[in-house]
Amino acid sequence: MLEHVEIDDPTPGPGQLLVRVGAAGINFIDTYLRAGRYPSQPPYVPGSEGAGVVVGVGSDVDTDRVGTRVAWCEAPGSYAELVTVPAARAVPVPESVDDPTAASVLLQGLTAHYLLDGSAHPTGPTDGNAGDAILVHAGAGGVGLVLTQLAAARGIRVITTVSTDAKAELSRSAGAETVLRYGPDIAEQVRDLTGGAGVRVTYDGVGADTFEQSLAATATRGTVVLFGAASGPVPPFDLQRLNGLGSLSVTRPTLADFIREPREFIWRTREIMDAVASGALTIRVDHRYRLTEAARAHTDLEARRTAGSLVLEPASAAGRDQK
Ligand SMILES: NC(=O)c1ccc[n+]([C@@H]2O[C@H](COP(=O)([O-])OP(=O)(O)OC[C@H]3O[C@@H](n4cnc5c(N)ncnc54)[C@H](OP(=O)(O)O)[C@@H]3O)[C@@H](O)[C@H]2O)c1
Known part of the structure; x- marks a missing residue:
C-alpha cells in the first residue's frame, strides 16, 4: 500500500546534499518495489529520482552548493518534500530545463543511452554503416x-x-x-x-x-x-x-552497472542533459500528480494509462497545472 504520511525531515550525512524536491520522477521500477516483485523492506519512502534546490549539505560538502538546482536518480526516498542525495551523483540542472523535465530525464535517459551504447551497439549511417x-x-x-x-x-x-x-x-x-x-x-x-x-x-x-x-x-x-x-x-x-x-x-542489463564508474556517469549524464537543454531530446511529462496522489500515479502507470514520463510535485512546488 502506498499512502501519504508525515515523517521527520532527513538530515544530510557526510557526502550528502539535503534537497527540497521540486518534482520526483516516477519509474516502473517503483511499482515493482512497491508490489514486492523486487525486494524491499516496508515501510519505506519510494522513489529514487527527482530535481530540486539544495537547502543543506553534510559536514564535508562545499557549502557553495546550497541554493543550486540539481537532478538525481540514485536517492532512495525521493517521493518526498525533502530528500538526501549523494553529492557526487547530483547533476547540475541547466536554467532552461524545468524541474518536472529534470526530474524525469536521468533514469529513463541514462537507460536509453546505455541501451544504445553499452548493452548493444546498433549503428546508423552516421557511424559509417x-x-x-x-x-x-x-x-x-x-x-x-x-x-x-x-x-x-x-x-x-x-x-x-x-x-x-x-x-x-x-x-x-x-x-x-x-x-x-x-x-x-x-x-x-x-x-x-x-x-x-x-x-x-x-x-x-x-x-x-x-x-x-x-x-x-x-x-x-x-x-x-x-x-x-x-x-x-x-x-x-x-x-x-x-x-x-x-x-x-x-x-x-541494469542501469547501475553502466553508471557505476564516475567517468561513465559523467559522460552519459552530460550527453543526456545537454541534449535536453539544446532541444535535441524532448522529454514528455504529460502526467503531473501531486505528491499526495502517488498511489493514483502508480495505478495509472500499471494500467497502461500513461505515455512518456510521470512526476509527483510536492505542494511546496507551487503553480502547476497538474493532471
Ligand atoms: N534495466 C534497466 O536498467 C531499466 C531502467 C529503467 C527502466 N527499465 C524498465 O524499462 C521499462 C519501461 O520503464 P518506464 O518507466 O519507461 O515505463 P513505461 O514504458 O512508461 O511504462 C510501461 C509500458 O509498458 C507497456 N506495457 C506492455 N504490457 C504491459 C502490461 N501488461 N502492464 C503494464 N504495462 C505494459 C505499456 O505501454 P503500451 O500501453 O504501449 O503497451 C506501458 O505504458 C520497464 O520494464 C522498466 O522496468 C529498466
Missing part, C-alpha cells in the same frame, strides 16, 4: 520515447510496438519509422519490414508478453536486450534454444 533496424517495445513509454529519439537521430531505423492509436502517434513523433500493435504476428511483420532479415537489436522492457516475439524478430547474430518486465517476468529460458534461433545473444 548502412544502418541497422531495431525493435523497441512500449515505444510510447518513458524509456521508449527517449530510446527512439536517440536511435533515430543516428539514422537507425526504429520499429516500435504500442497499445493505442494515441501512443502510436506519440511514438511516430519521436522518430519511429513504423509502429506496430502487440500481437502474435509482430515478428512476421518485423521480418517483412526488414527484407526477411529481422532487426539487429530488440529492446524488450515488456517481458512476459513479448519475449518470444522478440526472439523471433531478431536477425541472425543479433541481440535481444531484455531490460524490464512491465507485463511480468520472462519464464526460465533454455539457452540451447539460441543456436536454433540464429546464434542470438540475450542480455539482461
